[in-house]
Amino acid sequence: MKSIEWLGNALRILDQSKLPVEILYRDAVSYESVAEAIENMEVRGAPAIGAAVAYGFVLGALEYQGDRDGLPSFMEKVQSRLAETRPTAVNLFWALRRMEDRLRECWDMDDLDDVRRVLTEEANRIAEDDRRMNRLIGEVGNEIVPDKANILTHCNAGALATVEYGTALGVIRSAHLAGKMIHVYADETRPLLQGARLTALELLEEKIPVTLITDNMAGYLMQQGKIDLVIVGADRIAANGDTANKIGTYSVAVLANAHGIPFYVAAPTSTIDLKVANGQEIPIEERPANEVRECFGVSVAPEEVKVFNPAFDVTPAKYITGIITEKGMVTAPYSVNLLKLMVRS
Numbered sequence: 001m002k003s004i005e006w007l008g009n010a011l012r013i014l015d016q017s018k019l020p021v022e023i024l025y026r027d028a029v030s031y032e033s034v035a036e037a038i039e040n041m042e043v044r045g046a047p048a049i050g051a052a053v054a055y056g057f058v059l060g061a062l063e064y065q066g067d068r069d070g071l072p073s074f075m076e077k078v079q080s081r082l083a084e085t086r087p088t089a090v091n092l093f094w095a096l097r098r099m100e101d102r103l104r105e106c107w108d109m110d111d112l113d114d115v116r117r118v119l120t121e122e123a124n125r126i127a128e129d130d131r132r133m134n135r136l137i138g139e140v141g142n143e144i145v146p147d148k149a150n151i152l153t154h155c156n157a158g159a160l161a162t163v164e165y166g167t168a169l170g171v172i173r174s175a176h177l178a179g180k181m182i183h184v185y186a187d188e189t190r191p192l193l194q195g196a197r198l199t200a201l202e203l204l205e206e207k208i209p210v211t212l213i214t215d216n217m218a219g220y221l222m223q224q225g226k227i228d229l230v231i232v233g234a235d236r237i238a239a240n241g242d243t244a245n246k247i248g249t250y251s252v253a254v255l256a257n258a259h260g261i262p263f264y265v266a267a268p269t270s271t272i273d274l275k276v277a278n279g280q281e282i283p284i285e286e287r288p289a290n291e292v293r294e295c296f297g298v299s300v301a302p303e304e305v306k307v308f309n310p311a312f313d314v315t316p317a318k319y320i321t322g323i324i325t326e327k328g329m330v331t332a333p334y335s336v337n338l339l340k341l342m343v344r345s
């Protein structure tokens with residue numbers, strides 16, 4: 001199952017909001033439909049969102065019907081629309097910046113088809129970079145996974161959240177492929193159940209032993225000595241190492257700390273945002289109330305009850321044992337070591 005696939009003139013999107021009940025693909029032929037697919041979380045997960053907006057940008061250029069001079073202002077509109085879809089995952093803005101830079105380099109090209117070709121090549125490179133980075137994250141992360149480890153993960157940082165392979169689940173995949181007899185506890189991840197619907201599905205497909213738990217069971221399992229380490233993904237890592245990830249990650253990190261359990265974040269360098277000094281500066285998306293009042297269309301609370309639905313939280317760097325990237329493992333002091341990592345080619 002691929003999260004997204006470029007078809008040359010359309011972006012095929014696996015609608016993750018329907019999984020695992022339905023396997024539904026839809027071909028987006030406009031930048032607007034890519035934007036809507038991101039907002040509706042048909043495509044989700046920071047790296048997958050990054051690659052999707054890159055192809056959304058290409059679709060904008062393919063849709064454009066005017067003359068060469070009008071392209072820049074049209075593309076500004078495309079870029080703003082894609083940028084407003086989800087605020088937390090920095091991969092979205094990273095990918096848009098790469099596309100914008102490439103477009104700027106095309107100023108002297110008169111032929112619109114040449115511009116479109118250059119933009120398509122850049123989007124393909126973004127997707128390819130993600131595949132490559134995830135495999136490397138898997139290799140780096142495999143080193144810290146002991147044989148027979150019981151690993152807790154939260155949300156879905158797997159192949160579905162990326163172009164391929166996954167970050168946190170990429171590490172788990174690599175450990176499994178290395179012959180380690182690991183077992184994964186997957187937090188269900190309320191309200192949208194990415195752990196139950198997506199992580200459980202991916203691990204079952206790969207025949208990696210997995211047990212699904214509700215989010216409020218993690219502490220009990222830790223207390224019982226049933227968790228050896230935690231590995232999660234990330235949506236944005238600030239310069240000081242504070243990390244935004246799916247709501248509930250912070251609680252898991254505090255619990256891990258209280259029980260002396262190592263807590264790792266696995267993410268490509270495209271998720272590191274040195275422009276943001278610390279976690280307080282990371283914008284946290286708030287999502288519609290119905291996602292909490294209902295569970296997939298079924299009402300689970302009074303219709304009139306007030307709801308607070310932040311989609312992410314920030315785990316302070318002090319709770320993070322290490323950040324697993326494609327360039328290697330980063331440990332504290334994060335302010336120094338993240339900077340060093342980012343300047344390293």
Ligand SMILES: CSC[C@@H](O)[C@@H](O)C(=O)COP(=O)(O)O
Binds near residue numbers: 154161245247
């Ligand atoms: C490799 S995916 C990393 C994160 O994006 C993931 O853990 C997560 O929080 C996804 O949130 P989502 O709201 O499902 O897009």
